[in-house]
Amino acid sequence: MDSSPPNTIIEEAPPRFSELKPPLSEDIIEALDRSGFEVCTPVQAETIPFLCSHKDVVVDAATGSGKTLAFLLPFIEIIRRSNSYPPKPHQVMGVIISPTRELSAQIHKVARAVRLDFAKCREVEADMNTLEEEGANLLIGTPGRLSDMMKRMEFLDFRNLEILILDEADRLLDMGFQKQVNYIISRLPKQRRTGLFSATQTQAVADLAKAGLRNPYLKCEADQKSSQLVHLLIENKNKKLVVFFMTCACVDYWGLVISKIPSLKSISFFPTHGKMDQKGRDTALASFTEASSGVLLCTDVAARGLDIPDTFTSHQGPGSVGEGIKGICFLCPCL
The missing domain is CATH 3.40.50.300 (P-loop containing nucleotide triphosphate hydrolases)
Known part of the structure; x- marks a missing residue:
C-alpha cells in the first residue's frame, strides 16, 4: 500500500502593494491602505511593475479586474520621477481614453481617491473655460471629446506627455472610435509609455497595439x-x-x-x-x-x-x- 503523502499544491499569495518592485511611494501606499487596498489583484501585480519600469503593455483585463489602479498608480510614480515634476498647470503628462463618459467619471473618481493632488486631473467633459483657466496634467475622456479638444485648445502642452492609456480598447473600436484614437496618438510624442487594456484581443485591437505601442508586453487572464x-x-x-x-x-x-x-x-x-x-x-x-x-x-x-x-x-x-x-x-x- 502506498504510504507516501498526497501531493500538496501551495498557491502563492498575491503580493501586497508595498511589496511591488520597483516600489511605490510611501504616501501612495498609505493612501491605498486608508482606502482598503492592501493586496494586488493579478492584473495589478503584473502590470504596475512594467509601466513603472517605462515599458509598454497590452493587458487582457475585464471589468472588475482592478485595471484602473493598474494604470493610475504607475502614472503617479512616472510623473513624480520625470524631469518635468512638478508639472506646470497646462502641461499634460498623461491621457486616458475610455469609451464612455460614465467610465471616464469612474476613473476620475478613483484618481481622486488615491490622492492625485500633486497634478490637476480633469475629465474633458468639464467646463472648457475652467480647463483653459486652471489647466490639466491628466486628461480623462472619450475619443471624440479628446480629439476635438486637442484640435481647438492650443494652450494645452502635450510635448512632455509621459503616459497614454487606452482603456477597454475593444469597446473603443467596436463603437467606431478608431479614427479619433489614431488622431490622438498622432498628436502625442512617441517617447512615452502606453498601456492598452482590453477584455478581448481581436485583430483590430492587435493592429491598434502595433500602431500605438513600442515593443509591448502582453499580459492576459489565466x-x-x-x-x-x-x-x-x-x-x-x-x-x-x-x-x-x-x-x-x-x-x-x-x-x-x-x-x-x-x-x-x-x-x-x-x-x-x-x-x-x-x-x-x-x-x-x-x-x-x-x-x-x-x-x-x-x-x-x-x-x-x-x-x-x-x-x-x-x-x-x-x-x-x-x-x-x-x-x-x-x-x-x-x-
Missing part, C-alpha cells in the same frame, strides 16, 4: 493564456519572439505541447532553461540567434545579459522579466 499564446504565435510566425515561463518544467512541457499543434508545425521552437546542460543552452541560443524567425522558450533568467541581434539589447546584472527586450514578448506563468 484562462485565456493558452489560446492567446497560440494566436500570438500564428500571427507572428515569420518573426522572432521570446516566450517567458516561470519554471523550467513549464518550458519543457509547453515546448513539447505547442510543437505538436498542427497550425504551428511551420514554426521553429528553441527551448532553453537553467536545468539544461551548458551545451544544450548554447546550441538553442545560437540556433535562435541565427534563425530568421522562430520562438525562444525560456524562463525569466534568459532576460538578463543576452544579446541577440534584432531581438534583444544587452542588459547586465539583475532586472525584471524582459529587461532589455526589443522583440515581442508573452508572459506565461504556467498557462
Whole structure:
C-alpha cells in the first residue's frame, strides 16, 4: 500500500502593494491602505511593475479586474520621477481614453481617491473655460471629446506627455472610435509609455497595439493564456519572439505541447532553461540567434545579459522579466 503523502499544491499569495518592485511611494501606499487596498489583484501585480519600469503593455483585463489602479498608480510614480515634476498647470503628462463618459467619471473618481493632488486631473467633459483657466496634467475622456479638444485648445502642452492609456480598447473600436484614437496618438510624442487594456484581443485591437505601442508586453487572464499564446504565435510566425515561463518544467512541457499543434508545425521552437546542460543552452541560443524567425522558450533568467541581434539589447546584472527586450514578448506563468 502506498504510504507516501498526497501531493500538496501551495498557491502563492498575491503580493501586497508595498511589496511591488520597483516600489511605490510611501504616501501612495498609505493612501491605498486608508482606502482598503492592501493586496494586488493579478492584473495589478503584473502590470504596475512594467509601466513603472517605462515599458509598454497590452493587458487582457475585464471589468472588475482592478485595471484602473493598474494604470493610475504607475502614472503617479512616472510623473513624480520625470524631469518635468512638478508639472506646470497646462502641461499634460498623461491621457486616458475610455469609451464612455460614465467610465471616464469612474476613473476620475478613483484618481481622486488615491490622492492625485500633486497634478490637476480633469475629465474633458468639464467646463472648457475652467480647463483653459486652471489647466490639466491628466486628461480623462472619450475619443471624440479628446480629439476635438486637442484640435481647438492650443494652450494645452502635450510635448512632455509621459503616459497614454487606452482603456477597454475593444469597446473603443467596436463603437467606431478608431479614427479619433489614431488622431490622438498622432498628436502625442512617441517617447512615452502606453498601456492598452482590453477584455478581448481581436485583430483590430492587435493592429491598434502595433500602431500605438513600442515593443509591448502582453499580459492576459489565466484562462485565456493558452489560446492567446497560440494566436500570438500564428500571427507572428515569420518573426522572432521570446516566450517567458516561470519554471523550467513549464518550458519543457509547453515546448513539447505547442510543437505538436498542427497550425504551428511551420514554426521553429528553441527551448532553453537553467536545468539544461551548458551545451544544450548554447546550441538553442545560437540556433535562435541565427534563425530568421522562430520562438525562444525560456524562463525569466534568459532576460538578463543576452544579446541577440534584432531581438534583444544587452542588459547586465539583475532586472525584471524582459529587461532589455526589443522583440515581442508573452508572459506565461504556467498557462
